[in-house]
Structures are given as structure tokens and as C-alpha cells.
Amino acid sequence: MNYSNLFKYWRTVLVVAEMSIRMQMNDAFVLFAIVFQPMIIAILALFMLQGKGADYAMFVVVGSGLTGLWSSLLFVSGNSINVERWTGTLESLVGMPTPFDVIVFGKNLANVFQSLLSMVVSYFLAALLFGYSLTLTQPLLFFVTLLLSMFAFICFGLTIAPVFVMYRSVQQWQNAMEFPVYILCGFLFPIALLPNWSTPISYLLPPYWAAIALHGTSTAVMPFEQIAFAWGMMLIFSLVDLVIASQLFKIMLYKARVDATLDVD
Amino acid sequence: MNAIEINHLRRIFRAQIGVFNRSIKEVFAVDDISFEVQQGELFGLLGPNGAGKTTTVKMLTTLLIPSLGSARVGGFDVVKQANEVRKRIGFIFGGERGLYWRLSGDDNLRYFASLYGVDPEVSKKRIPYLMEMVGLKGRGNERVGGYSRGMKQRLHVARTLLHDPDILFLDEPTIGLDPVGAREFRNVILDLQSQKKTILLTTHYMFEADALSDRIAIINKGSVIALDTPSGLKKHVSDLSVVEVETFGASEIVIEKLRALPFVDALSVEDRDQKQMILIQTERGAEAVPDVISALEGQRVGRVIVREPTLEDAYVRLVGGGA
Amino acid sequence: MRTIRKNFRLFWQGTLLSYRALFAWLRPVTYMASKIFMPLAQMFFFVFLGTYASGKDTSDFYVIGNAIQITSISGIFGVTMSVGGDRDAGTLPYLFGTPANRFMIFFGRAFMHVIDGAIGVVIALTWGVLLMGLDLSHTDLPALGLTILITTFSTCGLGLLMGCLSLLTANVMFVNNFVYFSLLIFSGANVQISTLPVWMQIVSSILPLTRGIAASRALAAGASLTDISVLLISEIGIGLTYGFLGYFLFSWFEIQAKRKGTLETV
Numbered sequence: 127m128n129y130s131n132l133f134k135y136w137r138t139v140l141v142v143a144e145m146s147i148r149m150q151m152n153d154a155f156v157l158f159a160i161v162f163q164p165m166i167i168a169i170l171a172l173f174m175l176q177g178k179g180a181d182y183a184m185f186v187v188v189g190s191g192l193t194g195l196w197s198s199l200l201f202v203s204g205n206s207i208n209v210e211r212w213t214g215t216l217e218s219l220v221g222m223p224t225p226f227d228v229i230v231f232g233k234n235l236a237n238v239f240q241s242l243l244s245m246v247v248s249y250f251l252a253a254l255l256f257g258y259s260l261t262l263t264q265p266l267l268f269f270v271t272l273l274l275s276m277f278a279f280i281c282f283g284l285t286i287a288p289v290f291v292m293y294r295s296v297q298q299w300q301n302a303m304e305f306p307v308y309i310l311c312g313f314l315f316p317i318a319l320l321p322n323w324s325t326p327i328s329y330l331l332p333p334y335w336a337a338i339a340l341h342g343t344s345t346a347v348m349p350f351e352q353i354a355f356a357w358g359m360m361l362i363f364s365l366v367d368l369v370i371a372s373q374l375f376k377i378m379l380y381k382a383r384v385d386a387t388l389d390v391d
Numbered sequence: 392m393n394a395i396e397i398n399h400l401r402r403i404f405r406a407q408i409g410v411f412n413r414s415i416k417e418v419f420a421v422d423d424i425s426f427e428v429q430q431g432e433l434f435g436l437l438g439p440n441g442a443g444k445t446t447t448v449k450m451l452t453t454l455l456i457p458s459l460g461s462a463r464v465g466g467f468d469v470v471k472q473a474n475e476v477r478k479r480i481g482f483i484f485g486g487e488r489g490l491y492w493r494l495s496g497d498d499n500l501r502y503f504a505s506l507y508g509v510d511p512e513v514s515k516k517r518i519p520y521l522m523e524m525v526g527l528k529g530r531g532n533e534r535v536g537g538y539s540r541g542m543k544q545r546l547h548v549a550r551t552l553l554h555d556p557d558i559l560f561l562d563e564p565t566i567g568l569d570p571v572g573a574r575e576f577r578n579v580i581l582d583l584q585s586q587k588k589t590i591l592l593t594t595h596y597m598f599e600a601d602a603l604s605d606r607i608a609i610i611n612k613g614s615v616i617a618l619d620t621p622s623g624l625k626k627h628v629s630d631l632s633v634v635e636v637e638t639f640g641a642s643e644i645v646i647e648k649l650r651a652l653p654f655v656d657a658l659s660v661e662d663r664d665q666k667q668m669i670l671i672q673t674e675r676g677a678e679a680v681p682d683v684i685s686a687l688e689g690q691r692v693g694r695v696i697v698r699e700p701t702l703e704d705a706y707v708r709l710v711g712g713g714a
Numbered sequence: 715m716r717t718i719r720k721n722f723r724l725f726w727q728g729t730l731l732s733y734r735a736l737f738a739w740l741r742p743v744t745y746m747a748s749k750i751f752m753p754l755a756q757m758f759f760f761v762f763l764g765t766y767a768s769g770k771d772t773s774d775f776y777v778i779g780n781a782i783q784i785t786s787i788s789g790i791f792g793v794t795m796s797v798g799g800d801r802d803a804g805t806l807p808y809l810f811g812t813p814a815n816r817f818m819i820f821f822g823r824a825f826m827h828v829i830d831g832a833i834g835v836v837i838a839l840t841w842g843v844l845l846m847g848l849d850l851s852h853t854d855l856p857a858l859g860l861t862i863l864i865t866t867f868s869t870c871g872l873g874l875l876m877g878c879l880s881l882l883t884a885n886v887m888f889v890n891n892f893v894y895f896s897l898l899i900f901s902g903a904n905v906q907i908s909t910l911p912v913w914m915q916i917v918s919s920i921l922p923l924t925r926g927i928a929a930s931r932a933l934a935a936g937a938s939l940t941d942i943s944v945l946l947i948s949e950i951g952i953g954l955t956y957g958f959l960g961y962f963l964f965s966w967f968e969i970q971a972k973r974k975g976t977l978e979t980v
Binding site: 157162170174177178298299306309314 | 747748751752755756758759760762763765766767768885887888891892895896898899904905910
Binding site: 138383 | 449477480484508
């Protein structure tokens with residue numbers, strides 16, 4: 127996406143996000159992905175990590191929140207363009223003066239924003255059901271990190287959706303892409319446990335840097351240089367993702383207008 | 392300046408045939424179409440299913456890329472200046488899809504208005520105005536999922552007018568509506584016409600095209616086979632009369648026998664429950680009736696009427712019967 | 715004898731049909747992705763999480779637990795879709811219109827998923843041996859095979875019940891996902907059941923999988939078939955109980971639907 131479009135169309139982005147949230151509020155699938163599944167993972171992790179002491183409760187809250195964020199990005203944002211095709215609204219959206227990637231950006235903003243519910247639910251679960259007292263070690267830096275992470279997730283999602291539209295063979299792996307990212311990005315355990323060869327893959331995934339910085343500012347006192355480095359990585363990835371997404375959207379829309387695949391029939 | 396200019400437009404579809412011996416067959420959905428639509432004109436595009444009407448409209452609305460030829464809408468090229476075209480047009484593809492059923496009618500409009508870049512202050516006034524215009528006043532807070540088909544289609548009209556476009560494409564807008572709904576819908580179209588909008592309307596309802604259009608292009612198998620005013624088109628058949636014969640269970644053989652009569656210019660059959668209505672175009676008018684009746688000997692025959700030709704008869708003659 | 719043969723055919727047809735219908739749209743790659751790769755990724759996730767919690771030497775506990783847990787993918791999702799699939803396809807009225815033996819139709823739908831689920835477990839255990847250092851050298855392998863089959867069978871029993879419930883609710887996938895993920899907690903695949911609160915231990919004891927996982931762990935530790943026979947017999951009992959509950963619900967459902975004339979809309 128052309129960065130300037132984000133400033134030019136910010137109002138449109140917000141309206142798209144608002145409507146998106148309204149539409150998904152009572153969607154059982156979305157609810158499962160952002161509330162129930164992270165909740166069950168949190169319960170499991172809290173039981174499993176019980177022996178490591180109360181400090182780990184906050185770690186679990188952040189980590190299972192991140193699983194919800196990724197699952198929602200993979201399934202809800204990943205399918206966001208296909209869903210428009212099934213409802214028959216894709217043609218209207220493409221035939222509009224607002225660039226299509228701006229619209230999808232707004233939809234992703236909604237998904238990522240509502241996925242924060244995962245973290246909130248896990249928080250209350252750990253605090254109320256398990257009775258942990260939870261505090262953030264570096265609250266201010268944590269919230270800055272959270273904002274940057276949201277931006278990184280949105281941009282990452284912007285590259286996934288057009289790939290799923292254009293390459294059905296990739297989308298077949300959608301289900302299989304959920305847990306590997308939980309593993310490789312160190313959401314609930316450090317990647318030091320993994321074999322060495324997988325480390326470079328982790329470094330290439332924006333959610334890894336989000337997890338490092340979010341854990342580092344919530345359960346540990348991470349030195350600021352390291353936090354800043356993670357922020358920098360997230361920003362770089364976001365900008366790269368926007369450039370890639372812009373090309374992917376161009377190719378996808380041109381292909382769809384040549385192959386007549388904007389509508390299902 | 393013409394609102395729409397189409398120059399030798401073509402669109403090829405590649406259809407894959409066969410599962411094992413895959414071969415690609417190329418079909419011209421639109422095969423060398425050219426015409427112009429003037430500003431403020433209501434232009435009808437008429438033709439049987441699969442004639443290429445929707446494909447043409449989709450190329451004009453920037454949703455399909457033409458295989459050959461070019462088109463300009465509002466003075467802009469539909470491929471090279473797609474975004475300029477998009478700012479100036481509105482479009483409806485018939486049917487109830489294409490709206491967010493989980494949102495209210497008002498929210499749907501608010502959403503699309505923002506995508507059209509309409510200033511929020513403007514859309515705040517415009518949405519209630521449009522809802523009233525399409526007869527949905529007071530229903531804006533309800534979820535679209537609960538709307539009737541006609542209400543959804545009228546909401547589509549409101550949606551497409553949000554940014555006050557100069558040029559409108561209405562593709563089969565009354566399809567699937569009951570007669571009352573369709574009539575209300577046509578009133579909305581007349582209303583738009585009085586606002587000097589350029590409208591390209593596709594339909595396969597003849598009387599609708601007749602009543603609304605300034606000019607009509609009849610397209611068949613991807614090509615324009617006639618282009619004229621409704622009265623001009625009717626002149627094609629002004630030398631003819633139409634004999635309508637009601638029959639009960641007449642077989643294909645009997646109908647072929649009628650078709651073969653020397654004075655029969657064109658013949659079409661409409662099935663109505665157990666009855667059939669055979670429409671025969673002939674220069675001989677009432678004089679043809681005795682011969683028709685005798686050709687139908689042994690069949691149960693009901694009412695027989697001789698009347699002046701309509702646009703539909705002109706259409707039947709041009710497209711070649713069986714419509 | 716003829717009746718037996720006829721019923722066997724019904725059973726077999728139902729089996730093949732339901733399985734083929736379910737995977738008709740799937741290509742080999744999709745099958746690989748959703749039935750082999752996805753479960754393995756999930757297993758690895760919990761094994762890493764588990765060893766992070768309790769040390770590398772405890773990995774066998776998690777490998778076995780999560781490998782056996784894989785049965786519930788076929789048991790819950792596969793079976794439910796086979797039973798509920800009739801509703802989506804609109805074939806339910808035809809099915810209820812035939813004089814065919816309901817029992818055979820019903821259980822036929824689960825059979826292929828038992829085999830499918832068992833194969834999934836074997837693949838998962840193989841990866842466990844190759845990649846996660848699972849040691850099965852002291853294990854009575856035939857007994858383990860039997861345990862896997864029995865556990866898959868009992869999970870499919872729960873699946874049959876879920877499938878019938880799915881005829882009543884609109885959100886089948888939601889309920890399925892919920893049950894599937896809940897089993898991750900309650901089956902003891904990832905936590906020692908004794909460390910759970912008492913009410914959770916009770917729930918755990920009436921669910922399939924729990925005893926199957928316990929039996930498999932015991933076998934891996936060198937136990938003999940006789941040591942775990944009580945566990946296995948109870949596991950069969952639990953599977954049968956759920957299966958029959960499902961069957962009775964299915965029959966009740968048929969009667970209700972016929973009485974109210976809601977076959978088309980259900």
C-alpha cells in the first residue's frame with residue numbers, strides 16, 4: 127500500500143473497522159478464535175506452568191493473547207477477501223474509488239483490535255479463576271509495544287489475504303499454519319527450546335518480535351536497547367509488508383478482472 | 392460529449408472443457424460491440440440470457456478488462472483511467488446479494504458512503520433523503536437480513552446514489568421482484584431519469600425497456616443486432632400483425648407445422664401452466680386465422696386474437712423466435 | 715443370515731459413502747495439511763510447552779498424550795460431519811424414508827473414522843520416536859495398537875453423540891471446536907489429572923480418551939496388557955455409552971422430525 131493512502135483515507139479506515147466489528151460481534155467462529163480457543167490454551171498453560179511460580183501467570187496471559195491474535199489474523203483476516211466474494215460485495219468494493227487495500231487494512235484493524243479481547247479474557251481468567259495478582263513490569267513500554275505489534279500484525283495480514291485468494295494450493299495449508307507460528311514465535315515458551323535451524327525462520331516472522339517485546343515489557347525488565355531493536359524490526363517488517371501487499375493487491379485485482387473471478391458465479 | 396462510448400469492444404472467455412482431455416475453448420461473450428450513450432439518456436440494453444449484457448456492463452464498470460477494443464465512461468478510459476471512471480459511476484447487479492445482511496440499512500449506506508469518499512456531514516443528510524426516495528423511510532435501523540427482496544434491491548439503488556454519480560448502470564434491477572415491487576422500482580428509475588442522470592439499463596422485460604428507454608440496443612450472441620428508439624424498433628414490424636392462439640398441449644410437431652406455413656414470418660411459444668400461447672407474426676393479419684386454425688386441426692384451441700405488434704414482437708423477429 | 719448380510723452391506727455402504735462424501739472435495743495435499751501436518755504441529759506445540767514446564771525428560775508424557783489425543787480429530791470432527799452432513803446435503807428425509815436398519819446406518823458412519831483416527835495416532839507416535847526421542851523399546855506394541863483402536867472407537871462414540879446434537883444446533887463447528895479443545899484439558903494429555911481441581915477430575919473420568927491415554931503411558935513404561943485391562947474395558951464401556959446415547963437421540967430425533975414434519979428444515 128502507498129503509505130500516504132493511510133493518511134488520506136484514515137476516516138474511511140475507521141468506518142470500515144467499525145462496521146467490520148459490528149458484523150463480527152455475534153459471529154460464532156470469530157468468537158471461538160478470539161475468546162474460547164485462547165481461553166482454553168490459557169487454562170492449559172496455567173495448569174502446566176503452575177510449577178514455575180506466579181511470575182509465569184502474566185507470561186501466559188500475554189502468550190495466549192498472542193495465540194488469539196495470530197489465529198484471528200490467519201483465519202479471519204486471511205479469508206477477508208474471499209468472504210466479500212461469497213457475500214457478493216467484492217465487486218462493489220473493487221468498483222469504488224477507495225483503493226481496495228485501504229478497505230482490507232480497515233478490516234484487519236478491526237480483527238486485530240477485537241483480538242485484544244484474547245489477552246483481556248486470559249487476564250481475567252488468571253486473576254479471578256486462578257487468583258494470581260498480575261502486574262506489568264513496564265506498563266508504558268508495554269502499551270507502546272502493543273500498538274506497534276497491532277500495526278505489524280495488520281500489515282502482515284495484508285500480505286496473507288491476497289495470497290490465499292490467488293493460490294488455493296497455499297490456502298489448503300491454512301489450518302496447518304496455526305500452531306507452527308505459535309511455536310516459532312515463542313508465544314508460550316522461548317524459542318531456545320527449538321532446534322537451531324529454525325531460529326532464522328522465527329526472526330523473519332513479525333509476530334516473533336511482537337512476542338519478544340511484549341513478554342519483555344510485561345514479565346521481565348528488558349533493557350531498552352533490546353526493546354527498541356524489537357520495535358525497529360516490527361516497523362521494518364510492517365513497511366516491507368505494505369510494499370509487498372501493494373504489489374500483491376495490484377496483481378490480484380488485475381488477475382481477477384481478466385479472469386472474471388470477482389464474483390462467485 | 393457522450394457519457395458512454397464503446398468502440399469494438401470484445402471479451403473472450405476461456406472455458407476449460409473435459410476433465411481428462413483438457414482443451415481450452417474460446418468463447419466471445421461480447422463480440423465487437425460499438426455504441427454511444429448521450430448524457431442524460433436512458434439507454435436500454437436488451438437481449439436473451441447469455442447474450443453478453445452483463446459482461447458489457449462489467450467492462451464498463453471497470454470490473455472486467457476487455458479482451459479487445461476500448462470504452463470510455465464519463466470521458467475516461469475504463470482500463471487506463473479506471474479510478475476516474477469509478478468516481479463517476481454507480482452500478483447495480485440485480486438480485487439481493489452484495490449487501491451486508493448483518494448490518495442495518497443505514498449502516499450499509501454509511502459504510503459505502505465512506506468508501507465513496509462522501510463527506511460524513513454530507514452523508515448524514517443524504518442517507519435519510521435516499522432512504523425516503525427508495526421507500527425505505529423508517530426501516531433504516533433494521534438489519535438488512537430481515538428485508539424483503541424488493542427492499543434489498545431498493546437499498547441497492549440508494550447505495551449506488553450515495554456519491555451522486557452522473558452515470559448509472561442498472562443490470563437487471565427488477566429481476567425476481569413481484570409485479571408491485573417491480574412497478575415501484577420503475578418509478579424510482581423514472582425519478583432518476585428526471586434528475587438528468589445517464590442510465591444504462593439492461594433487462595429482458597420488454598415492456599420495461601419500452602416504457603423507460605430513450606433508445607434501445609438489442610444484443611444477441613455478443614453482438615448488437617439493432618439499435619433504435621422503441622418506436623423505431625417497432626417499425627421493423629409495422630407491416631405485420633400478430634395472431635395469438637391459445638392451445639392446450641400442442642406438440643412440437645404441430646408447432647413446426649405452423650412455423651412452416653408460407654405466411655408465417657416469425658413464431659414464438661409461451662408456456663402458461665397447461666396452456667400455450669402461440670404468437671405468429673404475419674403480414675396477412677386476420678386473413679391468416681382460418682389457415683392457422685386448420686393447421687391446428689385436432690388440437691384443443693382456445694382464444695384467438697389478432698393485434699398490433701409490440702416491442703416484444705419486434706424483439707422476437709430480430710432475435711429470431713423462440714424467445 | 716440374509717439379514718446379517720444385508721445389514722453388513724448397509725453398514726459398509728454408509729461407511730464408504732460418508733467417508734467419500736467428506737473428503738470428496740479434498741485433494742491429497744489438503745488431506746496431508748489438515749489431517750497429518752496440522753495435528754503434528756499441535757502435538758509439537760504442546761510437547762514444547764510441556765517440556766518447558768517440567769523438563770526435557772518428561773517429553774514422553776506429552777508425546778504420548780498428544781499423539782493419542784489426535785484420535786479426537788477423526789472422532790469428533792470426522793464423525794460429526796458424517797452424521798450432520800446429511801442435513802446439509804438435504805438427504806435426511808430420504809434416509810428416514812427408507813426401511814433400512816437405522817442402527818447399521820448410524821454406526822457405519824463412524825467405522826472409517828476409527829481406522830482413520832488410529833492411523834493418525836500411529837503416524838504421530840512415529841514422529842515422536844523419530845524427532846522427540848520417544849522410547850517405545852519396552853513397550854508391548856500389539857497391546858499399544860489395541861489401546862489405540864479402542865481409544866479411537868470410544869472417541870468416535872462421543873463423536874456420534876455430538877453428531878446428533880449437531881442436528882439440533884446451528885453452530886456445529888463451534889460446539890465441535892469447543893469439545894475438541896476442552897478434551898485437551900480434561901483428557902490429561904497435557905496435565906496430570908491428579909493436579910486438577912476435583913470437579914475437573916470427575917468430568918475427566920466420564921470422558922473418552924482419559925483412560926486410553928493413561929493406558930498408553932503405562933504401556934510405554936513397560937506395563938503388560940493385563941495391567942491395563944481394566945482401563946481398556948472401561949474405555950470401551952464409555953465409548954459404547956456415548957454411541958448408544960447418540961443412537962437413541964438419533965432415533966428420537968427421527969420420530970420427532972416425522973411427527974412435526976420438520977424433516978426438510980432441520
